[in-house]
Amino acid sequence: MKPQSPSSPAKIPKGIWILGFVSMFMDISSEIIHSLLPIFMVSTLGASMFVVGAIEGIAEATALIVKIFSGALSDYLGKRKGLAVLGYGLGALSKPFFAMAGTPGMVFTARFADRIGKGIRGAPRDALVADLVSPEIRGAAFGLRQSLDTIGAFLGPLLAVGLMFLLANDFRTIFWLAAIPAFISVALLYFGLKEPAHKEGAKRSNPIKLDNIKRLSQSYWWVVFIGAVFTLARFSEAFLVLRAQQGGMALALVPLALVIMNLVYSLSAYPIGILSDRMSHRTLLALGLVVLIIADLVLASSNHWAFVIIGVAIWGLHMGMTQGLLATMVADTAPADLRGTAFGFFNLVSGIAMLFASVVAGLTWDSFGAEYTFIVGAAVSLLALILVLVNKHDSQRIRGQ
Numbered sequence: 001m002k003p004q005s006p007s008s009p010a011k012i013p014k015g016i017w018i019l020g021f022v023s024m025f026m027d028i029s030s031e032i033i034h035s036l037l038p039i040f041m042v043s044t045l046g047a048s049m050f051v052v053g054a055i056e057g058i059a060e061a062t063a064l065i066v067k068i069f070s071g072a073l074s075d076y077l078g079k080r081k082g083l084a085v086l087g088y089g090l091g092a093l094s095k096p097f098f099a100m101a102g103t104p105g106m107v108f109t110a111r112f113a114d115r116i117g118k119g120i121r122g123a124p125r126d127a128l129v130a131d132l133v134s135p136e137i138r139g140a141a142f143g144l145r146q147s148l149d150t151i152g153a154f155l156g157p158l159l160a161v162g163l164m165f166l167l168a169n170d171f172r173t174i175f176w177l178a179a180i181p182a183f184i185s186v187a188l189l190y191f192g193l194k195e196p197a198h199k200e201g202a203k204r205s206n207p208i209k210l211d212n213i214k215r216l217s218q219s220y221w222w223v224v225f226i227g228a229v230f231t232l233a234r235f236s237e238a239f240l241v242l243r244a245q246q247g248g249m250a251l252a253l254v255p256l257a258l259v260i261m262n263l264v265y266s267l268s269a270y271p272i273g274i275l276s277d278r279m280s281h282r283t284l285l286a287l288g289l290v291v292l293i294i295a296d297l298v299l300a301s302s303n304h305w306a307f308v309i310i311g312v313a314i315w316g317l318h319m320g321m322t323q324g325l326l327a328t329m330v331a332d333t334a335p336a337d338l339r340g341t342a343f344g345f346f347n348l349v350s351g352i353a354m355l356f357a358s359v360v361a362g363l364t365w366d367s368f369g370a371e372y373t374f375i376v377g378a379a380v381s382l383l384a385l386i387l388v389l390v391n392k393h394d395s396q397r398i399r400g401q
Contacts, residue, residue: 015132015193016141019125020148022189026088027149029182030114031156031262032163033098033175035255037107038238039245040171047104049242053362055104056238057355059111066119067351071127071344075337080124080131081195087121088189090114092182099175123343130331130339131196136277139328143273146324147266152181154262157255164252212338216345220333224346226285226388227326231353233292233381235361235373237261240299240312243370247303260309261316268320276325282388288321289385296378300371311374 041047041055070087074080094117097110126142133141156178163174237258244257276284295318299311327343334342357380364373 011137012141012144013132015196016129016145017148018188018192019129019132020145022088022185022193023125023145023149024152024155025181025185025188026091027152028156028159029095029178029180029185030091031153031258032160032178033095034238035157035160035241035258036164036171036174037098037111038241039254041104041107042242044171045101045104045107047107049366050359050362051104052238052242053235053358053360053365055108055111057235057358057362058108059115062112063115063118063122063347063351066116067123067347068341068344070120071123071340071342071347074124074127074340079195080128080340081189081193083124084121084128085186085190087117087119087124088182088186090117090120092117092179092186095179095182096176098178099172119347122347123340126327126331126343127339128195129327130336135332138331139273139276139324140270141273142324142327142331143270143276146273146320146327147270150262150266150269150320154259154266157258157262160255161252161259164255169252212341215335215338216342217333220330220342222391223326223329223333224349226384227330227346228349228353229380229384229387230285230289230322230326231350232357233289233377233384234318235354235357235377238358239361239365239370239373240308240315242365243299243303243374244305244308244312246370247305247308249305249308257308257312261312261319264313264316265319268317269324272321273324273328276328281325281329284321284325286385286388288318288325289381289388291321292318293378293381293385296374296381300374300378303370 038052038056041052042049047055070083074083077083091114094110094114097113098107101107101110129141129145130138160174163177167173240257240261241254245254249256272284291314295311295314298307298314301307326346330342330346331339360376361373364376
């Protein structure tokens with residue numbers, strides 16, 4: 001009998017599967033809401049594209065910025081599960097408030113609370129993934145968790161489509177129903193995951209003091225920089241939903257844009273995670289940027305439903321090629337006792353980039369038209385590709401941590 005591959009699913013610990021299913025249920029909940037939220041804000045609440053871009057940018061940036069504090073706190077405490085439960089719990093509690101929102105300001109409040117929850121749980125959860133596996137299968141573990149997460153991200157919009165037909169476009173009832181899988185997610189994490197033991201008696205110090213920050217290598221800071229450039233090139237997915245609506249697609253079918261994107265994302269994330277354990281990270285990043293440029297150009301060329309479907313599918317492939325890879329690169333280049341902090345800094349910088357990118361995308365759409373939003377995205381992606389190709393730096397793995 002042949003020995004199993006180091007990256008085969010059987011070799012991945014139970015805890016990674018649990019974290020993946022926790023992410024999946026929360027994403028089902030979130031994506032039911034988020035796939036309909038831009039349309040709800042524009043058609044029901046009368047929000048402008050600038051307001052949609054600003055709310056999305058601030059919300060996503062908030063989640064990424066909060067991660068620096070939760071990540072550092074998880075390093076200081078030497079425990080991560082409690083913060084993850086708190087973050088998922090806050091996300092679940094925020095869901096009913098979308099159903100009650102009567103103004104864009106109320107949507108912003110609910111979105112803000114939801115993303116604070118995401119920020120609290122994100123870095124400790126990613127650090128937990130790294131804690132649970134050996135470095136040799138780290139890419140596969142991040143890819144598997146991302147793949148399960150993204151299954152939720154396409155099931156959510158698919159359920160949204162079915163519920164829109166079943167409930168005659170009743171946004172608010174659908175938002176109430178979306179809270180159910182969010183609370184399942186919290187229960188699964190709380191009762192199902194056992195946190196790996198940490199060294200007893202280990203000396204704890206402030207992870208963000210200067211001496212500890214200096215321990216983060218040049219390789220790590222290059223990953224932070226290139227991650228921010230990637231985020232500038234890839235604005236909020238709310239604009240994919242609105243591009244689909246612009247092409248005249250039936251209102252109930254618009255969430256299919258995210259279904260297709262996330263289906264491709266989920267199918268590609270795990271295999272590419274395995275591949276990332278075997279090939280140059282720099283090469284894989286460059287290929288991911290080429291794919292994003294193609295997606296932007298397809299979406300800029302026409303709002304016909306066929307072009308939108310092709311464009312969002314290619315966008316999903318880009319996500320599958322790069323998101324788990326960037327997380328793996330952070331884990332590979334950071335000391336084990338600073339992983340939470342490392343993910344926090346990475347997401348802080350990416351959060352600022354996300355805010356800027358989404359606001360610029362909204363202003364570009366309002367001022368010049370949808371196609372120019374995607375042309376600008378392609379131009380920034382090309383700049384990122386040049387930076388990756390010119391800089392010969394590749395992430396140097398820190399093994400045995």
